[in-house]
Amino acid sequence: MKELSLTGELTKGFFAQNPLFVAVLGNCPALAVTTAVNNGLAMGVAVIFVMVCSNIIISLIRNIVPKEVRIPCYIVVIAAFVTIVELVMKAYMPPEINESLGIFIPLIVVNCIIMYRAEVFASQNSLLRSAVDGLGMGIGFTIALVILSSIREVMGAGTIFGIRVAESYQPASVMIMAPGAFLVLGLLLAYFNWRKLQRGEKV
Amino acid sequence: MTGELNTLFAIIMSVVFVNNFVVARFLGLCPFLGVSQKTESALGMGMAVTFVMTLASAVTWFLYNYVLLPGESNLLGLMLPGVKETGTVDVLKTISYILVIATLVQFVETVMKKTSPALYESLGIYLPLITTNCAVLGVALLGTTNAPQHLNLLEASVQGFGAGIGFLIAMLLMSGIRERLALLNVPQSFRGVPIAFVCTALMALAFMGFSGMVSW
Numbered sequence: 001m002k003e004l005s006l007t008g009e010l011t012k013g014f015f016a017q018n019p020l021f022v023a024v025l026g027n028c029p030a031l032a033v034t035t036a037v038n039n040g041l042a043m044g045v046a047v048i049f050v051m052v053c054s055n056i057i058i059s060l061i062r063n064i065v066p067k068e069v070r071i072p073c074y075i076v077v078i079a080a081f082v083t084i085v086e087l088v089m090k091a092y093m094p095p096e097i098n099e100s101l102g103i104f105i106p107l108i109v110v111n112c113i114i115m116y117r118a119e120v121f122a123s124q125n126s127l128l129r130s131a132v133d134g135l136g137m138g139i140g141f142t143i144a145l146v147i148l149s150s151i152r153e154v155m156g157a158g159t160i161f162g163i164r165v166a167e168s169y170q171p172a173s174v175m176i177m178a179p180g181a182f183l184v185l186g187l188l189l190a191y192f193n194w195r196k197l198q199r200g201e202k203v
Numbered sequence: 204m205t206g207e208l209n210t211l212f213a214i215i216m217s218v219v220f221v222n223n224f225v226v227a228r229f230l231g232l233c234p235f236l237g238v239s240q241k242t243e244s245a246l247g248m249g250m251a252v253t254f255v256m257t258l259a260s261a262v263t264w265f266l267y268n269y270v271l272l273p274g275e276s277n278l279l280g281l282m283l284p285g286v287k288e289t290g291t292v293d294v295l296k297t298i299s300y301i302l303v304i305a306t307l308v309q310f311v312e313t314v315m316k317k318t319s320p321a322l323y324e325s326l327g328i329y330l331p332l333i334t335t336n337c338a339v340l341g342v343a344l345l346g347t348t349n350a351p352q353h354l355n356l357l358e359a360s361v362q363g364f365g366a367g368i369g370f371l372i373a374m375l376l377m378s379g380i381r382e383r384l385a386l387l388n389v390p391q392s393f394r395g396v397p398i399a400f401v402c403t404a405l406m407a408l409a410f411m412g413f414s415g416m417v418s419w
Contacts, residue, residue, distance in 0.1 A: 186400025
């Protein structure tokens with residue numbers, strides 16, 4: 001595999017290898033928390049923090065941990081950082097955001113994106129590259145969450161960041177409920193596939 | 204007695220239909236999309252998940268009530284007096300749950316291999332995948348909170364079992380749809396995951412019809 005420059009490592013997660021839209025990982029939190037842009041952003045920031053920190057630690061311990069028990073070790077590292085995020089969010093975030101993120105904060109532990117980057121990247125690369133990779137992938141996930149939640153909030157509640165966009169628009173509240181989440185993500189994935197096909201790439 | 208049975212019935216109805224883990228709570232989507240190509244594998248995965256969810260709910264219930272919660276019954280409090288007042292819910296919940304689930308899955312796999320090779324043949328390959336299935340951790344977390352009320356051991360286990368059955372039903376429905384989809388001429392950009400999501404949206408819409416059936 002050819003080595004990317006550091007900026008390449010950072011930006012590859014934004015669009016080209018976006019964890020949600022291209023790799024289709026981390027669906028559960030992505031669908032559950034994107035009822036409003038604020039929630040999507042909060043979740044994104046939490047994932048960035050956990051991802052950068054766990055990538056750093058896993059990259060540091062990659063030569064010490066025996067291959068057979070690496071997965072449990074990674075899970076414990078990730079769970080420790082998730083606990084930190086949980087406590088910090090409980091202390092400083094507005095209660096309504098905490099309410100709507102609910103059990104999806106502790107569930108960051110089993111978010112496939114974090115495990116995936118730990119396994120395929122941080123366990124084989126140096127500290128700096130792993131940290132940059134975690135940051136890039138985290139930002140990519142946040143971008144995806146913001147796109148998804150803006151569409152859902154505008155269509156489902158007629159607001160964005162809680163501010164009304166158009167007085168005359170009658171919100172279709174199904175968009176902020178479960179079916180809307182699946183529908184918007186399905187259509188977005190189809191759009192990204194269509195763009196790839198237009199450029200003559202394989203899906 | 205009837206009151207108790209009514210509660211259990213309400214819990215099952217709630218987690219199977221009204222708050223189905225996959226289509227209403229967005230839990231366990233990775234195996235839902237990944238293993239639903241064929242009805243046979245969907246059935247195997249669904250049964251393995253039901254089994255582990257029931258066990259995990261029961262085990263984490265003990266952990267929550269006897270290790271994590273503050274109070275006289277805290278076993279850690281016997282050794283560390285400070286724990287009796289504070290409990291360890293805030294710091295240890297996530298870590299201990301995921302460790303318990305990972306150990307439990309490993310244990311079930313070993314026992315199953317030894318005692319019933321036939322069952323292991325059909326469910327075995329799905330077991331390792333379950334550790335990182337967020338539905339299992341999710342049901343453990345939901346079974347051990349104070350909202351809407353503190354569940355007892357039986358209620359928590361029944362909730363775990365019901366959630367597994369709900370997952371199984373969603374998997375089976377989805378695999379049936381996908382087996383039919385494989386024969387259709389779907390637009391190229393929709394093939395695979397996008398059309399699966401659109402179908403799930405329609406399923407979720409149908410499941411919304413159950414809302415308000417039980418208030419749990």
